[in-house]
Every structure is written in structure tokens, then in C-alpha cells.
Amino acid sequence: MPAVTSRAQRAAHPIAIVAIAAATLIFLAPILWIASTAFKPRAIATSVPPTVVFTPEVTPFVKLFTKRVQLKEPPTPEAYEAAPWWEKTILDGGERVLRVGDDVQLSQYPNRFLNSLIVAVISTVLAVGMGTFTAYGFSRFKMAGEADLLFFILSTRMLPPIVVAIPMFLMYRTFGLTDTHVGLIILYTAFNLSFSVWLMKGFIDEIPKEYEEAALVDGYSRLEAFFKIVLPEAATGIAATAVFCFITAWNEYAFALILTNRRAQTAPPFIPSQIGSGLPEWTVIAAGTLLFLLPVAIFTFALRNHLLRGVTFGAIRK
């Protein structure tokens, strides 16, 4: 967890600025490498030492999104002229885009990407939603064995998940959940739920119960008080929890690999599977990886204000 510095401390020394810039560069280096590779001509993609200055191409992205076939002979000048700008880069490389009628045949990448989005978004909504309700119950009501229950919920995270991979696979096969969106959603929701309960409990504990009690006395039911008073106050915590859950679900690789192969396959197992056929297309893989990074980056960026306050677990709240 990053240390929280006050504004006064943050008015930093030039040396500190240099140090931070250097650290940032080091942390960002792999991403910069991926980003630059995604735009490189194939020939220099893996050159040693790496080529830093080059003319960027969109070829890797075109290849990422389309199905292609090898050309037996170079295209005729007319065909070359008739091709859209993005296809020309392919034709230059001795391939053409596969068409059925006039429709360009897309590769599997957009579909896998969409699967990732569906599974991650829905499982995040479920985990955060259920987690918030559960945490509210734990936070506000006394019950027998409360501490034990909370510990039990946490303990579901203690086993390395991969230990249960084989039993999970067999169970999923029995219930027909392999290679389904529902299957992955259930699994990722279960992964994230304990985390979500614990995190949300911390945030809800911070909200004075006097607010809801005032609403109860003012003539509202417990549920109305929850939605009108608690939920808006918990927005910061919900945002932070959602980012964590989303990242976990978005990045999950092992179970996606075991439990899905086509219809519901997500991007993480799909991207490396592209390495297999023929010479590895590093630039295409880099392009796929780069796009794969975007949703998390956008989501986190959109919620950054909440996150900054959220990840300090209320330390900044007065």
C-alpha cells in the first residue's frame, strides 16, 4: 500500500522528482516495450539491441483483427489500388485478408476480448454488490459467531486457487459449465467475494451509524436508509473494491485456460495461444497485449479520485 503523504511533504525536492521519474520509467519500461513492439515492422521486432527509432506501422493491429491467407503471387496493380489503406500493409507482406463475399473475416481476438469484458464486468458487479450487502450486515448487526464467519469467508482465499483446478474442472464438466460465460462468472465472483466483503466491511465501518439511525427515526425503512444514506457514503469504497475485483477477473489466466477453449474463452489464454502456429508474430501479440491493458487502465483512471481515497482505507477521511 502506498504511503500517504501530506500536501506539504509532497512539495518535493528536485532530487526526489528525478528519483520518482526514474522509478516511473523503470516501472513503465515493460509497457513501453510492449507499446513500441505493437507498432514495429515485423523484421525488427526482436532485434538485439532493440530498435528504438523506427517508422510505426499499424500492420500488427490489422493482423490482430483479421483472418488472412497467403498470396500465391503478388497482387495485380489494380487489386492493390482497390484495396483499402489498411489492407495494403498486408498485401505488402504477401498476404491478403480473407473475405466471404464483401465481408472481412475477423479473427477471434475481438470475440475473446468481448468475453473478457462480459465475464469481468458481470463478476465484478456481482462480487461488489453481494460483498457490499454482506459487509453491511456484518458491520451493523450483531450475530453469533460473527468473527468466525468473517474468518471463514477470508479463509476461502487462503488456498492457492490452482489446487482446486482439477476438481473444479470435473465439477464444471458434470454441470455443463465448461466453456460458458456463466461458469467463469460464477468462479470469478466466488474468488472476489471474500475480498469484497472484507474490504467493504472496512469502508462501511467507517460510516457513522448515526446517519442511518437518523433516517430510521425520520421515517425510513432500513433498506431505504441503506440506499439513500449508506450507499452514497460508501461510493469511494465501492469504487476501490470494484477496481480490485475487476483487475483480478480481467487478469485471471489459469482457470480460464483450463475451463474455456472457444465460445467463452477470455483474452488471457487466447493471446499466448497465438504464438503456437508457425513463426511467432511478436508484433501481433504485442498489439493484442496492448489493447488488453486498456480496459483496466481506463477503468482505474476513471475512478482514480475514489481510489486515492479508497486505498488508504479511510485514512484521509476526517
Add this chain to the structure above:
Amino acid sequence: MAHIELRNITKTFGANTALRGLDLEVADGQFFVLLGETGAGKTTTLRIVAGLERPTGGSVLIDGVDVGDWSAAERDVALVLQQYSLYPRYTVRENLEFPLKSKIRRVEPDEIRARVERAAKTLRIEHLLDRKTDLLSGGEMQRVSIGRAIVRKPRVFLMDEPLSALDAKLREALRTELKNLQMNLGATFLFVTHDQVEAMSMGDRIGVLDRGRLVQVGTPAEIYTSPKNTFVARSVGSPPINLIDGAIRDGRAVAEAGFALPVPARGEAGTDRPLIFGVRPEDLLIERDAPAEARVHDVENYGVEKVVTLRVGDMLLRATTSARQQLDIDAPVRFSWRPDKVLLFDRADGTSLRQ
């Protein structure tokens, strides 16, 4: 408006007993102050009346009806707290409207507007209506809290130390305002505080709470002049009452600190029975020819009067005198008391011997 009655209320939290056999009655239109130290059970009492907490034993009656099974919303009481009493993220107007927009009340929008305006006017917060509550000062916040209570015309106002987070001057101003408000509305107030000045100045009746037990209920004057025991005697009056260990011998009060002063003869006080004499500072007189002698330990000048601390042996006594009286630290002075004002308490259990 309503009449509230608590019958034999007991409340325990695990092994901790917050209230023991509490009987309390607040008449319609009365300003009832529950006075007690921290942990005495004041908040717990209010929460039980509001329906936020269930008593372990006993019953709560509003207008003669047992409301034990009623939810907080159904009881139709208003609650004002010391803090956290306004909804954050809402403007002042939204806060005032909030109780009126509840489904169980069904107030028309025009009526809501009118009531909010009226409450804002009464409390002089009209200029704040469109502000966010986190930008308000403490006094303004409490005004809005009170406003949120009065828009509703509740059956009872419950107030949990609403003024104690404010500075002295504001507290004084709001004290008067609140009392006037209560009288104008003819409302029933159950007001909780640890501040005896608030209790004395606002209450029609005061209930003194000691560790979950209601020790005495009476008008401020009764509580002040005839406390049932030393605890009640100590809980009102500023500077506090002087409590002096001693006994009655030969018709005179003999203090263990080494002085003797007259007291009216009282049979039950008995000769040589260990007693505590209670004397309010204003009944302790510094006079040239008085029978007892002390030294001036300290003098605090309050403008209208001086509070003089006297030292007799190793005992300290407080007396109030005119601000004009000249007294030097460590100078010897003579003092006596008004015998008819002296209270007698049993030393073993602290109960008053005057009935």
C-alpha cells in the same frame, strides 16, 4: 404532542448494565432534562425511547400505548444528536426535506416547501438553505438539525447533548433559543445533557441519572435545594457544593477539619453519627466576627462576584462573595454559614437526612 412513560426499564450490554429499573414520566408539553455523567446511560435511554434499541426489560409508553413493538419510523419521534446529525452530501434544504419525503408521511410538495421555509425562518437559517452541510459552522449545523426535527411536528423531541460540541457563547445563545422554541411549539422535550447549567436553565423538570439509576426527579429548584443524596447535590451548582465530613455534638456541627458552626437541632442526625454537611458556596459567609477561621487559598474574580477558596487544615471550601471584597492570598479570614441552608447527609450511604 405526547406524554412519555418508561416503566422499569433495564438494559444490559453483555455483562455491562447500562440502565437499571428506570421509571420516568415526561408530561405533555414538558421540557424534561436527563442529567448524568458520561456513561450514566443517557444516550441509551433516548435510543430506547426512539426505538433504535430494545430494552432488556420494562416497557415504553407513548400516550399510554405500549410501543415496544413499534419501529423507529412508526414512533414518530425526532432525534437531534451531538454530531453526525446531518446527512452529508445533501444541502441544508434537502436535509430539512428528508423527513417529509418519507413514504409513511406523504406530505404534498407545496406543503414541504412551506414547512421548510417556516422552519428555516424560525431558526434563522434561510440564507443557508442551498449550502452543502459540510460547509456549515457547528452552530449552523445544530440549527439545521433542530430544523430537521421541527419540520416534522413529531410527537416528542429527543435531544442527545445537541449543544455540547459548541463553544460557550453559542451554547448559551442556542440554549435560550431552544427553550423559547419548545415553549412556542408547546412540544414535549426529552433533553439529555451532562451540563448542569443546561439542565438548570432549560428544564421544567430534571432527572438525575447515576450509573443507570434514576436518583431523583424534580424541578430545578428542588434538585438544587433538596438533593436526595450527595451525588445529586454534587451534580448541580457551580461552583460545586461544599461537602464537609463531621458530626453533631452539643447542638453544633463539628467538622473534622477543625471548626464548629451552628446547625438547627435535628433529632435524626443524632449525636456523634458520622455525617456530611452540604453547604452551597453562596451560603458560606466571610464575616469579620464569624466563629470559624480559615486562610484564603485562592481567589477567582468573575466580575459580578468572586469565588474564594478557603483552606481549613487540609480541607478546601468554596465561598462566593461580592467582587468588591478585598482578600489577599494566605490572609486569615473568619467565616460561618447560613444554618438553615445546611444539608445533612448520612456518611455511610450519602442519603439526605432532611425530609
